[in-house]
Amino acid sequence: MRGWRVGKIEVLKPVLVTGASGRLATFVAEAFADRRVVALSRPALDIFDAAAVRRTVAEVAPAVVINCAAYNDVEGAEDHASAALAVNAFGVRNLARAAAATGARLVHYSTDFVFDGEADRPYTETDATRPQSIYAASKWLGERFALQAPGALVLRVESLFGCSPDWAGPRGSLDAMVERMRIGQDVKAFTDRVVTPSYMEDVARATRALVDAGAESGIYHVVNSGLATWDRVAAEAAHVLGTESRILPITLSEVRMRAPRPRYCALSNAKLTAAGFPMPEWQDAIQRWLGPRALAGHPGEART
Numbered sequence: 001m002r003g004w005r006v007g008k009i010e011v012l013k014p015v016l017v018t019g020a021s022g023r024l025a026t027f028v029a030e031a032f033a034d035r036r037v038v039a040l041s042r043p044a045l046d047i048f049d050a051a052a053v054r055r056t057v058a059e060v061a062p063a064v065v066i067n068c069a070a071y072n073d074v075e076g077a078e079d080h081a082s083a084a085l086a087v088n089a090f091g092v093r094n095l096a097r098a099a100a101a102t103g104a105r106l107v108h109y110s111t112d113f114v115f116d117g118e119a120d121r122p123y124t125e126t127d128a129t130r131p132q133s134i135y136a137a138s139k140w141l142g143e144r145f146a147l148q149a150p151g152a153l154v155l156r157v158e159s160l161f162g163c164s165p166d167w168a169g170p171r172g173s174l175d176a177m178v179e180r181m182r183i184g185q186d187v188k189a190f191t192d193r194v195v196t197p198s199y200m201e202d203v204a205r206a207t208r209a210l211v212d213a214g215a216e217s218g219i220y221h222v223v224n225s226g227l228a229t230w231d232r233v234a235a236e237a238a239h240v241l242g243t244e245s246r247i248l249p250i251t252l253s254e255v256r257m258r259a260p261r262p263r264y265c266a267l268s269n270a271k272l273t274a275a276g277f278p279m280p281e282w283q284d285a286i287q288r289w290l291g292p293r294a295l296a297g298h299p300g301e302a303r304t
């Protein structure tokens, strides 16, 4: 790796977080709160604007750039491929080039959707990718661009959850189900999609741990441990909440979706464990998020 040495981050330099109004970004900024964090949402830094990215990264001179910006509308991407590519691929290329030019370490988040979902055991980082939708292809390309930055970390996450009840932005599947359960509504959940749900607090902590440890560059699956179908995940959340809401089973074939969803997309986090960062089980994460001991002052709350 020329011009870049894997090592601990220079603590005097700031951590730059892009896409800072997003869900995961809130948790990431919190995980680095004892460092100087420069958190820039889209109006402050549009990552598709190459000149602005170059200028901002040079001015901030961060030790690490953590890219939380993304175009996440999986259905919308089928009609707006250029918008998805602009953020998920070319925006990442801008950040990778700027990080390389300044010696900052790039951390970028990707997705289980880079796989085709035909597996029968959790995907590892070395498994072949085969994106099935425009969103998935744009994220796949983003991975390639990110890895061009010396020292880059590409962290694949999936099925993120953990928003607080007063979160005002868009919610992920489990967050949306939990909001309906809180008001006693029944929820529909797939019985034939297998996932590894990922608590954003745990993802953010693991991100911090990898950065602090100067982890070897490459792809890591940063998900909670275990796997389940969506109806089981929803049932666990309902149980912890103590709600009367029913989980209504549905299958992929019953829902018209233009962008194909991978049916089996559990990710193995064995590489992360081997690197010294075991992740808690997803049931434990749901308990910490929704259980009686969940703290009121959770990072999503103050920042929405």
Ligand SMILES: NC(=O)c1ccc[n+]([C@@H]2O[C@H](COP(=O)([O-])OP(=O)(O)OC[C@H]3O[C@@H](n4cnc5c(N)ncnc54)[C@H](OP(=O)(O)O)[C@@H]3O)[C@@H](O)[C@H]2O)c1
Pocket: 018, 019, 020, 021, 022, 023, 024, 025, 041, 042, 045, 046, 047, 048, 067, 068, 069, 070, 071, 072, 087, 091, 109, 110, 111, 112, 157, 158, 159, 160, 161, 169, 172
């Ligand atoms: N959520 C999941 O379950 C999931 C699953 C797999 C992978 N991931 C990945 O995890 C990462 C974090 O996801 P998330 O759920 O936290 O996303 P999110 O809540 O949708 O946040 C994404 C943020 O990116 C911002 N953004 C969009 N275009 C931008 C641009 N051109 N320049 C700067 N900022 C821009 C958005 O701003 P606006 O609000 O102004 O558009 C938004 O604040 C992403 O890489 C995502 O692809 C998420």
